Amino acid sequence: MTSNRGRDWNKAYDNMGHVAGSAGLPAHWAAEAVAYRTSGVQVETELAYGDAARQKLDLVWPDGPLKGLAVFVHGGYWMRLSKSDWTQFAEGARASGWAVAIPSYTLAPDARIGQITAEIGAAITAAAQRIDGPIRLAGHSAGGHLVSRMICTDTPLPMSVRERITHVLSISGLHDLRPLMQTRMNDTLQLDLAAARAESPALCEPQPGSKLTAWVGGGERPEFIRQAQLLPEIWAGFDVQTQAVIDGLHNHFTVIEGLKDADSRLIAHWL
Numbered sequence: 001m002t003s004n005r006g007r008d009w010n011k012a013y014d015n016m017g018h019v020a021g022s023a024g025l026p027a028h029w030a031a032e033a034v035a036y037r038t039s040g041v042q043v044e045t046e047l048a049y050g051d052a053a054r055q056k057l058d059l060v061w062p063d064g065p066l067k068g069l070a071v072f073v074h075g076g077y078w079m080r081l082s083k084s085d086w087t088q089f090a091e092g093a094r095a096s097g098w099a100v101a102i103p104s105y106t107l108a109p110d111a112r113i114g115q116i117t118a119e120i121g122a123a124i125t126a127a128a129q130r131i132d133g134p135i136r137l138a139g140h141s142a143g144g145h146l147v148s149r150m151i152c153t154d155t156p157l158p159m160s161v162r163e164r165i166t167h168v169l170s171i172s173g174l175h176d177l178r179p180l181m182q183t184r185m186n187d188t189l190q191l192d193l194a195a196a197r198a199e200s201p202a203l204c205e206p207q208p209g210s211k212l213t214a215w216v217g218g219g220e221r222p223e224f225i226r227q228a229q230l231l232p233e234i235w236a237g238f239d240v241q242t243q244a245v246i247d248g249l250h251n252h253f254t255v256i257e258g259l260k261d262a263d264s265r266l267i268a269h270w271l
Helices: 022-035 087-095 115-128 142-151 178-182 193-198 224-237 253-260 265-270
Strands: 044-048 055-061 068-073 099-101 136-138 165-171 211-217 241-247
Touching: 022 087, 055 087, 055 115, 068 087, 068 115, 068 178, 087 099, 087 253, 087 265, 099 115, 115 136, 115 142, 115 193, 136 142, 136 253, 142 165, 165 265, 178 193, 193 265, 211 224, 211 253, 224 241, 241 265, 253 265
Parallel strands: 068 099, 068 136, 136 165, 165 211, 211 241
Antiparallel strands: 044 055, 055 099
16 A cells, blocks of 8 residues: 655656756747747637637648647646747647647636636637537646546536537646645645645546547656546546556656657547
8 A cells, every 4th residue: 555645745746857958848849839830830829719818829720621620728737838839739730630729828826727727618619619520629737637627517618519529638637636735836726625626627527428538658757647547547437438548758748749740649549
């Protein structure tokens, strides 16, 4: 039997402390995103889905016939980064014929996680009004949490949108938020037990007929591997298709690189 008594929860969730050189990644991603947006790819930026300053999304269009809508929700522990840091991660889906929406959302502490969940629902709904066909959702880290919440029974999505979602890909997603209450991050997140329970996909019931894959790198912190395996294990008792995939020795940051490549294993599995 394993005991969590005395466990360092800050270390358990410190991805940058686990990966050498990762402090420079946000600036690297932002520069890559600028280069991608100016590479000739058709991108609509700053499309409002609400009235708040960060309630905006970008939409990346494919060159040929449109297969449907793919949505990528970024991470950053609900506290950091924006849509403009991630445009290049649309390429795998875009090159496969999907329009890709990448939303920003109000960050903590200006928004609690429940409000952010509602904002992502509004962003997906706005994008779905512009694009017909099936919808595929993907999110990384905190974004994995947010897309998983979209297929819970208390989803903020209208049923007309929810019924179009054919697969959710939670990449290194956070599915039980209760441990985060014991980290320094909670000074910003302001989670209490009621909110952590309400916003944890693993403690919610999934919509019947849903399909979800929890994808995680084999070189990640053990807590992220546990979080990935947790949701399919708990949701196995419901009428849903779920699985956990451990992807080689990828760490928390390299695990999403496959989103850039239409021929990657990650894209083939998602789409």
